[in-house]
Amino acid sequence: MKKISYMELADFKAGFVAILGKPNVGKSTLMNRLIGEKLSIVTPKPQTTRMNIKGFLNTEKVQIVFLDTPGIIEPKYELHEKMMGYVNQSLKGADVVVHVFDGFETSPYPLLEGGGKTKPTICVLNKSDLCDKMELEEKKGLLAVKFDKVFCVSALHDKNLDDLVNGLISLLPYSPPLYNQDDLSDMPMRFFAQEIIREKIFLTYNDEIPYCSTVVVEKWSEEENRDVIQANIWIERDSQKPIVIGKNGDKIGKVRKHAEHDIALLTGRKAVLNLWVKVKYDWRKKYGALHEFGYR
Numbered sequence: 079m080k081k082i083s084y085m086e087l088a089d090f091k092a093g094f095v096a097i098l099g100k101p102n103v104g105k106s107t108l109m110n111r112l113i114g115e116k117l118s119i120v121t122p123k124p125q126t127t128r129m130n131i132k133g134f135l136n137t138e139k140v141q142i143v144f145l146d147t148p149g150i151i152e153p154k155y156e157l158h159e160k161m162m163g164y165v166n167q168s169l170k171g172a173d174v175v176v177h178v179f180d181g182f183e184t185s186p187y188p189l190l191e192g193g194g195k196t197k198p199t200i201c202v203l204n205k206s207d208l209c210d211k212m213e214l215e216e217k218k219g220l221l222a223v224k225f226d227k228v229f230c231v232s233a234l235h236d237k238n239l240d241d242l243v244n245g246l247i248s249l250l251p252y253s254p255p256l257y258n259q260d261d262l263s264d265m266p267m268r269f270f271a272q273e274i275i276r277e278k279i280f281l282t283y284n285d286e287i288p289y290c291s292t293v294v295v296e297k298w299s300e301e302e303n304r305d306v307i308q309a310n311i312w313i314e315r316d317s318q319k320p321i322v323i324g325k326n327g328d329k330i331g332k333v334r335k336h337a338e339h340d341i342a343l344l345t346g347r348k349a350v351l352n353l354w355v356k357v358k359y360d361w362r363k364k365y366g367a368l369h370e371f372g373y374r
């Protein structure tokens with residue numbers, strides 16, 4: 079861990095920033111851009127993020143601990159309940175709350191319960207690249223009375239993110255760093271590998287498969303210059319197995335190839351992935367299965 083002198087510590091700022099909002103507004107894209115690394119998986123489909131993903135932005139004088147959260151939805155089954163539990167957890171622990179909206183979303187922009195009143199809260203109007211400038215300015219004006227600060231940004235095109243970071247820093251408490259300043263996250267590589275495989279599932283299959291599947295890394299062997307990783311893809315029905323595997327294994331082969339590529343980007347080592355497809359009937363509705371698959 080980097081040594082910080084007493085004098086430097088005196089004006090060091092650090093804290094937790096929860097990123098909240100509806101599915102698909104760009105929360106994960108935003109966190110990845112802010113920390114400068116793709117930690118949180120991103121797809122065009124809603125409900126890609128299922129847990130809180132922690133990512134650190136470290137500078138000489140600041141450590142921002144971001145929590146990217148699942149999109150806020152009306153829970154329909156046990157997994158959704160868990161997902162909303164993670165959202166509430168992030169809200170409780172946050173020093174600053176960031177509410178992300180699609181800039182082009184039609185008003186009203188509801189304030190989420192418990193978030194807006196008790197903590198410094200920033201409103202981010204994202205996807206400004208897709209919005210009419212005048213309309214955006216108008217919305218910004220209306221929202222300025224409800225939030226401590228409002229920023230119009232494009233996470234995808236890196237627009238106005240510096241202003242957002244400065245706004246965040248101004249609201250953070252003075253504190254020594256909360257985590258190792260050389261790290262990007264305190265979550266294990268095994269977790270990020272699972273997430274990467276899930277992202278490839280979201281990008282490879284249509285309809286139900288992305289939503290009724292989850293991934294568990296069973297074994298991770300570090301060999302001399304490569305990692306050999308065994309992971310299970312859990313689905314809900316036997317009938318889904320041939321869809322996941324595809325004709326002559328072409329679909330699952332695609333998932334494996336793309337996931338191996340992205341895992342290697344993150345670890346800096348070659349990744350060899352063995353994927354197994356397994357069935358746990360209705361796992362999304364079962365407390366025990368959710369626990370077993372890491373949704374705790």
Ligand code: GDP
Nearest residue numbers: 102103104105106107120121122205232233234
């Ligand atoms: P989340 O569900 O809120 O985490 O949203 P994601 O980060 O997964 O993004 C959802 C989709 O919106 C993806 O296809 C992103 O590429 C896209 N997206 C995110 N930010 C922007 C942006 O600033 N502009 C545009 N045009 N698209 C964006």
Ligand code: MG
Nearest residue numbers: 105106126127
């Ligand atoms: Mg997300």
